[in-house]
Amino acid sequence: MAVEKMLMMNVIGRIEDVDSVLADIILSEKVELVSAQSQIEANNFVFKLKDENIDKAIDLNYITEFEKDNIYENELKRASELKEMLDIKSDYLKGLSKKKFNQINDNDRFNKIYDKVKNCYDKLNKNKLKLEEIDNIYKSFCKISNIDIDMEDLGNLNYFDFKFGILSKEDRIKLKKNYENILAVIFHTGTSDEGEVYLVLYPCNIEEEMGRILRSLNFKELMVPDEYTNTPKSVEDTLAETKINLEKDIVILEKDLQKHKETYSEDIGFIYNNLKIKERIEELKIYMSKSNKYFYLSGWIGIKDKDYIVDMLSQYKDLLIIFETEGGTTPPTRLKNLKIFKPFEMLVKMYGTPSYDELDPTPFLSLSYMFLFGAMFGDLGQGLVLILGGIFLARKNKMFGGLLSRLGFSSMIFGGLYGAVFGFEDIIPALLIRPFENINTVLAAAVFIGIILILISYIYGLINSAKRKDMEDGLFGKEGVAGLLFYITLLLLIGGKLINKTILSMWIGILIIIICIVAMVFKMPLTHLIKGKRPLHCEDISGYYIESVFSIIETLLSMLSGTVSFIRVGAFALTHVGLFIAFETIGEMIGTTSGNIIVLIIGNIIIIGLEGLIVFIQGLRLQYYELFSRYYKGEGREFKSVKINGGEII
Amino acid sequence: MSNERIFSAINTKIRVLKSNLLNELDYINLMKKKDLKSQIEYLIENTVYKKEMESIDDINSLEDVEFALRNHIIDQYEKILNFFTDEYRDLFKTLLLRYDIEFLKVYIRILERKDESIKLDKYTFSNEKYHSFNLAKIMKTSNLEEFVDSLKGTIYYNALLSYKDQKDKKTIFYMEMNLDKLYFNLLYTKSKFLGKKDRDLFQEILGINEDLLNIEWIYRGIKFYKLLPEELINFTLTHGFVFKYNDLKKMAYGTEEELIDRVLATKYEFLFNSEQEIDLYMDRRIHRYLYYMFLKLLKAGGLNIVLSIAYIHLLEYEAKDIISILEAKRYGLDIEEIKKYMIRSIERG
Structure with missing residues (x-):
C-alpha cells in the first residue's frame, strides 16, 4: 500500500x-x-x-x-512482408513469454519459405493485373457489341482513323451545335451506364486536330486494341473465355497460397517474434x-x-x-496497492505520479472519493446500474471500468442508508437519514466530513514533510504544524460561536493564531536560525515578506472556503433527490401509466448520465483542490519497464 | 424558409465582418512602407490579419503572406457556413471547392513537372472535413494514373478520367480547364435549388463572371495560343449572362477584330475601349469591374444572398491587392505605378 x-x-x-x-x-x-x-x-x-x-x-x-546492428531490419521487413502476403494477422505478442528467444535463426529455412510464398504471390498478382486489363478491354467491347463491323476492316482503312468513346450530355450538346464545323463523321452506336457511346471516323491527316477537339470535349476513349479482329460481338466472346481461364488460374493460386499459410504460419510467427525481440534488443543497446x-x-x-x-x-x-x-x-515510482484501490491510481496519476519519497495518496483518495461519490449519488438502483456499466466497460478499459463499479458499490451503500431505489423513496426504509427531509443536518454533516478529510490531509502533509526532512514547510508552513494549529484553533473559535459554548477561550485562541501567523511569516529565517544556516533569507527580503503576508491572507481564505466547499456534498445529495422529484412530477402530469413510466426511465437515464458525471467531476475537484493541494506534490516519475511493444523508457 | 429567417443573422454578421475590410488609407500606408517586413508589421498592428500574419514563419517570403491571406478567407468562409443550412450551405461549400481545385491543380503540376519546391501542405485546409476528397489517399499517389484513380467516387473523377493515361505535355492544360469548367457548372447546378430571387441574383453574378472569362479565353486563344476554334468553343463556360453559345461560337470562329467589335457593343466595352495597353491590364480590368459590382451590391444589400457573396469576393480582391502592393514594392515600383496594378482605384496619396 x-x-x-x-x-x-x-x-x-x-x-x-x-x-x-x-x-x-x-x-x-x-x-x-x-x-x-x-x-x-x-x-x-x-x-x-x-x-x-x-x-x-x-x-x-x-x-x-x-554499435547499432541493422542486419535484422531487412529480415524483419521480409518477415512482415510474408505476414502480409499470407494475411497472417496473429498478434506477435501471443506466446512470446513461453517460447524462448532463439539466437540462431534458421536462415535457410526462412529463405526457402520466403521464396516459395513470394513466387506464388507474385504469380497471383500478375494474373490479377492481367485479368483487370482484359476486363477493361472486355467492358469496352461490350459497349460496342451491337455494331456489326469487322474490327479488322475498320483498322485497314487507308485514309481514315477511328475512335470509340463516351460523351457526357453537356458535351454532346456542344458537339451537336457545332457539328457543321467538324471534319469527322460521328455515329451514335449505343448507350452505356457511363453515357452515350460514339464512333468517330475522321481522315488520318487531321488526327492531331481531332485529338485536341475530342479532348476539349472530355471524350472518354474506349480501349480497343488493334490485335482484336472480327466483330466486337465475337471479340467479346473470346475475351469472356480468356477471363474465365484467368479466373480459374487465380483460384488455384489462391488455394496454393492458403496452403502455404496453413503450413508455415506458425514458423513465420515464430521468426517474426524473434526478429521483433531482436529489434527491441538493438534499440535498448543505446542504454x-x-x-x-x-x-x-x-x-x-x-x-x-x-x-x-x-x-x-x-x-x-x-x-x-x-x-x-x-x-x-x-x-x-511504482505504486503497489490493494486490488480495491488499484483503479484509483489512474486518478492519482492524472494529477501527477508520487515522488519516490512521498506517501502514496491512493488509499486515502480511494476511500474518501468513494465516500464522497456515494454520499452525493446515493441510490441502490442507480448504483447497481453503475456497477453493471463498470463491469461491461472493464472489458475495454479495465481501469475506468473498475473505478466505475467501485463508485457504484459506494452509491449502493448510501442508497441503502438513504432508502432510495431508482429515485423512489417509498420502497425501502432509510437506514440512516432521508436527505430531503433533513436539509440542515445533511449540509452540516457535509461540512463536518470536509473538516475531517482536511485534517487527515494535514497529517499526510506532515508525514510527507518529515519524509522529505523539510523543516521549513513541515513546522512553519501553511500546510505544516503551524497551519494545522491555525486551522484547528480557527475551527474551535468559530464552532464555539455557532453552538454558543466556549470551547476555547477567545484570548488563548487569538494568541495561538497570532503565534502561528508569525511562524508562517517568518518561516524561512526561523528555519535557518534553528539549522544555523546563514544568511537568514535566501532571496530579496522585502519581496519575501510581501509574499508571506499575502500568502497568510490566501491561507486564511482557502481554509474557510475549502471547508465550506464541502457543503456541495450535501447539496448534491439534495439535488439528486430534487432532480428525481422533478421527473416524477412531469410523469404525473402526463397522466397515462405508459407515459409516466417512459418519463421515469428517461429521468433515471439523465440522472445517471448527467448527474453522475457532475458528481464524478465535483468529487474529483474536492480531491484535487481541497485535499491534494494540502499534502501532495506529485512530482515523481513513473516506473516503466522495458517491454516488447515499445513501452517507453526514459 | 423565409428570407428573413435565412439572412437576418448572417447579414448582421457580414456587416460586422465588412467593417474589418481595409480602407483606402490602409492601402496608401502599405504602399508607403519601405520593405516587406514593415508591411507585415503594419498588417499585424492595424488590420484584421494580425493572427495570420503573426503565424508566418518566414517574413521574407511573399508566398507565406499569400497563404496567410488565403487562410483568413477560408476562416471567413467557415464563419459564414455556420449561419447557413441546406441548399445555401451547399452553395457556399461549393464556392469553397475552388481551394480544393487549386490543390488538385498544384498536385497535377507537381506530378508532371516533378517540382519539389511547392509547399503542398499549405494548399490544404487545416480542418480536413472541408476537403471534398480523401487527402491521405491522394498524397500517396506518384503518377497521373494513380492520382486520377484516387479520386474515384468524387466529383472530380469524371472530369479527369479521360486524361489519366495521356502522355501529352498539354494534358495539364486540359485537366485544369476541365476542373475550372466543373467548378462553374457545379455552382450553376447548386444555384438552381435556391429560392427564386436568390437564384436569379446568383445566376446573374455567375453569368457576368462567366461572360468575362469566356471573352478573355477566346480573345487570348485567338491572339496568342493559336488554338483550334473547336477547342475554344468547347472550353467556354456554358451559363454566360450576355453571351450565349451561338454568340461565343461566332467569336471563336471569327477574327480578333470581329471579337472586339462584338464586345464593344455590350456593357463589357471597358475591356477594349481604352487607349492604354489592352492585354496587360485585361485581368485587372475584369477584376475591377467585378470589384465595383460587388461593392455596389454590398452597399445595396437586402435580405438576400448577395451580401455574403459580395463580401467573400471583396475579401478575395483585398487579398489580391495586398499581394500586388507587396510584390510591386519588391520590384521597386513607385506608388503611382503600383496603383495601376491594383484592382480598386485609389484616388488619394
Missing part, C-alpha cells in the same frame, strides 16, 4: 550473452533500463576484486558504446556499454523482483549482478 522500494541493478556479463540476457529482461517486463555509462561514471559498478573478477575490473577501462569481453547493463527493479531476476540470470556463466539502493538518481 505504498510506493514500492526500488533497487538499482548493475550487471556485468560476457559479451556473447548480451542478446540472450536482454531478451530475458524484455520478456520479464520487470526492469527499467538506465544508461550504464552514467552508472559507470558514478562509480556504481563496484565489486569485490577476486581472481575471477580481475578481467572485469581491467576491462572497465575500455568502455565503449554498442548499455561494452568492453572487449563484457557488457554492462544498469536498470531499476522492484525489491520484490530481486530474487526472480537473480534466478533468471543465474543460468549465464560468469555473470555478475550488483545491487545498490541508491543509484545516484531518484528512483522511479
